[in-house]
Amino acid sequence: MRADAKRNRDRIIESAREVFREQGYEASLDEVAKRAGVGAGTLYRHFPARENLVDAIMQTWVDRVAEATDKVLAFEGGERDLLLHWFETYVALISLHKGGPAKITCAMGDPDSPILSKCQVLSDASQRVADLLLERGALRADVDAVQICRLVGGVATVADDATLDASAVRPLLEVVADGLLVPV
């Protein structure tokens, strides 16, 4: 890649991060281009679809997911608390931007999504948590990580739409957790 191309690409990503944070994922891409000081053509050449741009700005997010996952896996406490801790972490991670839960949860079920690889990190993390709980015999044997992602993603989507705060989300997550755990 030519030096000027790389420079512009980086500036676009930086501007997008800024604009999306301010206005959400549906912000105008022309605005992003303008703020990056490039023409619309340049933006669309680098990122043919909005999702490609989203994908690019998600790299730092991926690192954050990995870090958070390790923290949850090191959690010392009961199985139910661990699962709930993961759920709350999960919701927090996908709710960083308005519209994030729907976008990410939707992408996980779409094999053609440009951000699929990024979302994979999340489902892998759920898998690791599920494996840990299965090992301890706390999780129902017939559930898989995909289902967990869908359930928690669904709760997060609704919470995002209705702008619920953590205290209103918690009981919903508890219901999901209780439905997933082996009855005591």
Add this chain to the structure above:
Amino acid sequence: MRADAKRNRDRIIESAREVFREQGYEASLDEVAKRAGVGAGTLYRHFPARENLVDAIMQTWVDRVAEATDKVLAFEGGERDLLLHWFETYVALISLHKGGPAKITCAMGDPDSPILSKCQVLSDASQRVADLLLERGALRADVDAVQICRLVGGVATVADDATLDASAVRPLLEVVADGLLVPV
């Protein structure tokens, strides 16, 4: 209301029903106007926002919800089956159109939504089902109808986004049901 106004209004609603069924809730409103044989101005005078049009279309849906609810309440069988039956009915009712689950679930949490009154019918129905189960001591005492709507709405939203079929949705609903019911 003048006769011509009423006539146009009805034609717009009829066209919208048709267009939305074909193209989803995000279809062009100019297209709706065109198909109704009226100008864009006429459409926007009758329905200032897209949601107002959606609201008008939903009247027959409301009747359908009421009917389905009565059927579920008359269900003879175990509590878990009854709850699951309600969940599946609920998901079916809000998933009649692509994007429906998100739209309806979102509207339930938005006091300013033009379709709020229509959605009320659904939460009232959930309340009735919940009351029945509470009476029989099958439902956890600390859950309310709003939470049920959020949980099932979340599942339906995810299912809609990922275009899951009923067999993939069922296990998710079972998790929610098991989390809501009193452990045996």
Add this chain to the structure above:
DNA sequence: GGACAATACGGAGACAGTCTCCGTTTAGCA
């Protein structure tokens, strides 16, 4: 360091959708 591809730029403009404004038409009443 000059020349020449190859690569990239950028913005005008085509296109699509939303929504308004206002001159024209019509219903319904007296």
Add this chain to the structure above:
DNA sequence: TGCTAAACGGAGACTGTCTCCGTATTGTCC
């Protein structure tokens, strides 16, 4: 029948997406 309030409709302003293509820049090869 004539009048007026109500309603119509579509041109066009506005916003956002995305493409096309003439222009400019980069990096390489001699």
